């Protein structure tokens with residue numbers, strides 16, 4: 001992690017209120033054992049190593065709280081280059097939390113190393129909490145709970161520092177709201193206006209008509225009308241004058257284990273991660289197949305992100321590899337192709353080298 005040099009602070013957007021914020025040593029806090037924020041006074045006489053270690057777990061209070069809820073941003077988020085925000089989108093129970101958990105688990109296991117990317121946590125304690133409460137829980141075979149409604153602010157659930165082989169580091173923060181919150185159009189979802197990448201999660205139990213899925217659908221049932229959260233979020237994004245939205249996007253047919261015998265799902269689920277040099281081409285092929293699959297079986301509304309966003313890829317994935325049995329995965333979980341949608345949006349945002357000669361990411365074009 002970079003140790004910030006006074007007077008060189010870069011202006012970035014606060015991920016919560018979207019106002020400009022820059023690193024300010026006078027606004028630092030640490031969290032105590034009771035999870036309360038306490039002011040941090042830096043002693044410049046401490047050794048650079050100790051200072052760097054203190055700052056790694058420090059927070060800065062955003063000065064734009066303006067009567068609303070005070071919010072705190074991890075210092076490494078403000079001092080390591082231009083941050084990137086990624087949000088999961090989909091109605092309740094589409095599998096956003098399981099998918100994001102498995103994505104971060106695979107990154108923690110070194111899943112981005114084959115693309116020359118190293119990871120570090122933005123805040124060690126928050127990352128450890130995420131690993132214990134989500135990743136280890138799921139790996140022990142316990143289904144994760146529905147995400148609680150966020151109230152006034154949507155905090156990111158985890159954030160990582162990703163460093164490319166050339167040495168460029170960027171903080172990446174992940175948002176995972178409850179499905180019902182994503183339908184809100186108030187201040188809670190305002191951060192969506194400034195988000196860099198969206199991962200739209202399609203639930204086969206809602207989208208696909210196959211009769212063998214009926215027993216698993218629950219009360220919500222099948223609909224050709226699309227996911228209401230997709231439309232609310234797409235409507236919220238700034239158009240910037242053009243016909244298409246400029247955000248990076250991936251549409252994931254999640255829970256693909258439920259339709260694993262349908263072609264071409266069967267074929268894609270067995271595919272290994274794409275090598276860097278073939279990434280753009282492989283994602284293009286998968287996108288064509290997934291688009292055709294969705295359009296063959298369901299209404300146009302389910303592919304609305306692809307129709308509205310300029311750079312969008314489509315993917316097949318399964319967060320858990322199988323359906324839960326009364327809240328448990330007795331044989332553990334077996335994530336399938338969960339990292340690909342994230343790799344795709346990271347490439348679109350210039351964080352991965354997609355191996356093409358014309359510089360920033362040809363992925364999604």
Ligand SMILES: Nc1nc2c(ncn2[C@@H]2O[C@H](COP(=O)(O)OP(=O)(O)OP(=O)(O)O)[C@@H](O)[C@H]2O)c(=O)[nH]1
Nearest residue numbers: 092093094095096097098147178179255319320323
């Ligand atoms: N078969 C199958 N079930 C899955 C998969 N991923 C998630 N599920 C199930 O889908 C249900 C909902 O998962 P969540 O990840 O909590 O869904 P969510 O979209 O975060 O829901 P909210 O937090 O309410 O918005 C759980 O019962 C999971 O077991 C998958 O890949 N395959």
Ligand SMILES: [Mg+2]
Nearest residue numbers: 096097146147
């Ligand atoms: Mg959730």
Ligand SMILES: [Zn+2]
Nearest residue numbers: 014017062064
């Ligand atoms: Zn703020």
